[in-house]
Amino acid sequence: MANAPEQSVIVVGAGPTGLALACELAAAGVSCTVLERRLAPSTQSRAMGLYSRTMEVLDLRGHADALVALGRPVSRMVPARGARVDFAELDTRFPYLNVIPQSRTEQVLQQRALDLGVTIERGTEVFGLTQDGSGVTLQVRAGGGEWEESADFVVGCDGAHSVVRELAGIAFRGRTYDIAPVLADVRLRKPPPDDVLIVSGGGGVVVSVPYGDGLYRVAVARRDRPWTREPVTLDELSEVLTRALGFDPGPYEPEWLARFKIHQRIADQYRIGRVLLAGDAAHLHSPLGGQGLNLGIQDAVNLGWKLAAEVQGWAPVGLLDSYEVERRPQAERILRATDRATRAATSASAGVTAVRRAVLAKALSYRRVRKVAGETISGLRNGYVRRGAPGGGPPVRVGQRVPDLTVPRLGASPVRLYSLMRDGRFLLLDLAEDGRRAAVTEAWGSRVSPVRVGVPVPELPGVSALLVRPDGYTAWVDGPEGPGGREERLRRALHQWCGVEGPASVVAGAAEAAEAAGAAEGRSQEPAGAEQA
Template sequence: MRTEIIVVGAGPTGLMLAHELALAGVPVVVLEKQRTRNPQSRAGGLQPRTAEVLDLRGLLDPLLADAPSRALHGGHFAMLPVELDCRPWRTRHPRPVTLPQERLEAFLEQRLLARGVPVLRGHEVSAVEQDADGVTVGEIRGSHLVACDGAHSAVRAALSVPFPGRAGRMSAVAADLTLAARSDTVPTEYGHFSQYPRAAGGYFSILHPLDGDRYRLIFGRLSGDGPDRSAPVTADEVSEALHAVYGRETELGELRAASRFSDAVRQVERYREGRVFFAGDAAHIHAPIGGQGVNLGVQDAVNLGWKLAAEVLGRAPAGLLDTYHDERHPVAARVLEHTRAQAVLMNPGQDEELAAVRSLATELLRLPDTNRYLSGVMSGLDTEYPGVGPRMIDLELVTGSGPARVSDLMHSGRGLLLSLDGRQRSMGGREDRVEHVTAKTDEDVSGAGAFLVRPDGYVAWSTADGSPLETALARWFG
């Protein structure tokens, strides 16, 4: 079987990447070792920047139409009892969007199948061979491969790519379940995430509602001990944790799905090995705090997708593919650092000295400047890349075709040259990869009359820069 791009892994990262490539008209095949989709919720929501990225492709509204979201509370940092306020970042999604990961995956897979993209399940990768012209996995040959196959990446192992970092120091369980009976200590309504953590009887736990009658329980022993990662999670084990923390009157109903995880912290040194790229958990792992995994992975995919498409279509400028590592590696390294800090601040063991630090951190988080900084960190809204401007604000516009938002103009996955000063500008024959739109807006644009926006939503140039438009066009679009 011949294709252009082989994507290994059908989680949010791999599916989003395949969507980006298909949107650009690039042949792509997705390989997934699991024969059926994982029914577990795992991540429970989307950070604001992830919601924005989905909006850029016109995916957010149809996704939420079949899965109504709850965005009643702001995000959290280290589960401190102060909501993160993303409104200063001028986003249409100031709160995380409550959405189980399984629904995002099901939606993206349906979109791929509608586009004719093969998602081949039951295909486990055991060997990867690459040469000067392409990559071969079994009987499938492509020009490039992207490993999106998770923390225990088979692609990474096949290529003997090191995964340096720190091994896990604790063992925990994430489980989707129903309750046959519950005590008064069990939450029944959606609240800020800081309301859910509890510790008792040698366990720490987080129990919160998902949808319908389903709950998500995360628990582990305060001693840090636990079974091996490969050991099945049993109903008795879950019941013991529920009884210890929420009382004997809290009874497990149905254990629908469960898995083990740790607080290991690792990151590959290079996101590219020849014709093979790493994205999502195959490139970086960290403690699962605050929905950072999906946020990182989806943005990895959208950063790499348009660059890989440009390479395959023969219009990538020199060095474009290398910017994927240069831009995304530091972003993940920063997430690894702040999730480690949060793991300490969460203080599940109720240590008195850490409780004092936590109290001080709570006071600091109530300061507007601190809250804005950490809301940008957790949401991904503050992400900037070297030599590139910030993310483009989703302005309300009036175009020749009527009212629109910036995100409406980027559903095609191409770049956008947005002229707000009425001037027509030359794109030097790049109309196939950049759309030029003249519009007006009443919103603050900081004195800029025009913006060149990359397909991933970041500003590549504006008239406020004082540099030639042609320079930016040639740098990013060939």
């Protein structure tokens, strides 16, 4: 390319995944532009729920409180009659499914991105892409004109029909189900219980989610209802609900009626050169369980700090490639799980349905099983533990989620761990009295934020130091203090994760971005609370 890139990263797609990624990059001090084909943000509810772990990773950057104010907590899921999963039993600041229309999630993330200095260009269509070793050039058009945009990297967050994926030549393999669910946001005269309810039988499944103001998100999938372009009517919705539930819930005043196809697909690669994919552009699966939005946002938070490190020139070898290494297995697991669940829930066999209900009811009658099921569904059990990974044993392992602990600090008041990570840096907790490991991090400048704890933390028994990744997972952990080598062990970990030593200026702008994020957080909570009221 003849010209230098105009910005560090172009994100294509201003849905939740693209906006979350833009926020991550901007918080790290990376210049970012978002290109979006739509002229205005979507007003449709679309994806509806943010699970506990997704709320936690959003809380790392200060997005969560505004989303809580705009959402509705649902503490229980009923996956079959007589079976329940209680999110209220989970050990997290967010022990529930936060039911919030996708349009409101986009609203919160877009405002935060703008506050952080992200440029969002709407009504802009990408139609060409070329790349070489120094950057990527996109051909774009809007308002009758055409031009080029260039960047160091481009990330396709442009959904199931991703233009970026197609232009990059990345295959999207999988299949389409032979059923076409009906989707509605509607009021019900005889509503089901105030939970996330999943009822199956007779070759069909109904999912009902309450989201406030008397409205319910209802999805009905039946094997005897193939795809058609005919619009959904209220009479059709009433008929399929009655067949599935055994009674007419009386749907009325629909705000949205739609019919959609279910795909199960995954991209052959999440990265090719300087082009990457995230969210629905990288993977699609059955919506049963509501995991798609959550998977995409967690893609963004995993990718953001790694891509920022690459742009800023301090990333260790292989760090950016670890995005696919870590996130692809998560997508494959969700694809397998939702496929099995969809097949079982829409089985025409009365025997299969009866056995499924009995097994679920029996298993979930045990509190321990309910807790594990809740942690799995909500994402709290997800992690990136790999064979042979260095680091301690229980209770903390490398790649494991770090809970939002209350952190004591020498000379300062205790604080929530997640509130220490607003700027997207690594966090070192030094629990030793002498604070020598906190001092070691000075050689890495502003890439690492050290906190001198100086006392044992009850939730971290046997831990003397903990290095937390910007996405809230354990990078390195040191056990009880032993003879010598403490600082050297930390240096090896910092080389592995944060590259070679360098000046603070290597991430210039991150502190300013964090300050802007804090100010934006204060502003965003006020109107959010007012709207909720």
